[in-house]
Amino acid sequence: MKLYRQIRRPFETIGFKTALTILPLAPRFVILGMARVGGSLGFLLDRRGRAIGFANIDVAFKETKTSAEKKRILRQSFITMTRTMLDVIWFGTYSKKRLEKYVHLDESWKPLLCEKRHVCITAHFGNWETVGQMMAQRGFPLHSIAMPVKNPVVNDLLIKRREITGQKIIPREGALRKLLNVLRNNGKTAFLVDQNTEEKEGGIWVEYFGLPVPVTPAPAALAAKTNSEIFIGFSAPQSNGHYIVYGAKTIAPPSDSSKETIRNLTQQTLAAIEEEVRKNPEHWLWMYKRWKTKKPGDTSSEYPSYADATEMGLVK
Numbered sequence: 001m002k003l004y005r006q007i008r009r010p011f012e013t014i015g016f017k018t019a020l021t022i023l024p025l026a027p028r029f030v031i032l033g034m035a036r037v038g039g040s041l042g043f044l045l046d047r048r049g050r051a052i053g054f055a056n057i058d059v060a061f062k063e064t065k066t067s068a069e070k071k072r073i074l075r076q077s078f079i080t081m082t083r084t085m086l087d088v089i090w091f092g093t094y095s096k097k098r099l100e101k102y103v104h105l106d107e108s109w110k111p112l113l114c115e116k117r118h119v120c121i122t123a124h125f126g127n128w129e130t131v132g133q134m135m136a137q138r139g140f141p142l143h144s145i146a147m148p149v150k151n152p153v154v155n156d157l158l159i160k161r162r163e164i165t166g167q168k169i170i171p172r173e174g175a176l177r178k179l180l181n182v183l184r185n186n187g188k189t190a191f192l193v194d195q196n197t198e199e200k201e202g203g204i205w206v207e208y209f210g211l212p213v214p215v216t217p218a219p220a221a222l223a224a225k226t227n228s229e230i231f232i233g234f235s236a237p238q239s240n241g242h243y244i245v246y247g248a249k250t251i252a253p254p255s256d257s258s259k260e261t262i263r264n265l266t267q268q269t270l271a272a273i274e275e276e277v278r279k280n281p282e283h284w285l286w287m288y289k290r291w292k293t294k295k296p297g298d299t300s301s302e303y304p305s306y307a308d309a310t311e312m313g314l315v316k
Helices: 002-025 028-045 047-064 067-090 095-102 107-112 128-137 152-162 175-184 218-226 259-279 305-311
Strands: 103-105 118-122 142-145 168-170 188-192 204-208 211-215 229-237 243-251
Touching: 002 067, 002 152, 028 047, 028 067, 047 067, 047 305, 067 128, 067 152, 095 103, 095 128, 103 128, 107 229, 107 243, 118 128, 118 218, 118 259, 128 142, 128 152, 128 188, 128 229, 128 243, 142 175, 168 175, 175 188, 175 218, 188 218, 204 259, 211 259, 218 229, 218 259, 229 259, 243 259
Parallel strands: 103 243, 118 188, 118 229, 142 168, 142 188
Antiparallel strands: 204 211, 229 243
């Protein structure tokens, strides 16, 4: 596998640099067309991603949606995520003009535009990248941790693209200490909390669509330590190529930092994300193994099949 990655990386680098050169020149309707075609092809050709996606949708909606509805949701999810990846590059050129034209802040977002510390939470829902880009352009940069891309050259280029309007991407090593300092200086931090964070990495168990999942407690813990509000928001794609950035919920600063308080806060954030996914399931990234780890001792049969395979070491 390592040899394969070494062989593949130069081609990945060339492909990404080519995209950085060509995609920003395309008009908006071309980007939308590429997203539809690319996402539809991904749905047809990515058998593994499609299988994971259908398994996840079955966990979330069970028999409340028909097979045709589940197929539509997953196909649109592929298109949404393709559009998000293309837009990371497209909005990185002529950023001010394009963001002002195509990304709109709902009134519910206005409380965030102030000199006040906030712990901001979103998910792999719609175009989460535009949230950081737009906040930075408004003069309130978000500081967030990003999972590195395995190709270091592409990773560096991607970070530069993400930071082009002023948002700050922080390396994972020593990140929580840096984010703590940001909040203490009335800054704003941002987290994607719909990812697996194993117990050995500090994760705690809360429920998501009725099943326990391991989640980072870092946003809640930071809010408790710094007396910060938790603001949960999303960027929803519109059919005309625009985005609506809106706030879904604000949670007051916690009164203490006990384990139970942190767990309750973390559960509230997951519940808010679940509510948005239920309302607009086609905006969420269903192709991710969200339920790959079973809680120790949990014998529920509602976990997707890949969760069992992961435990047995068959799927990574």
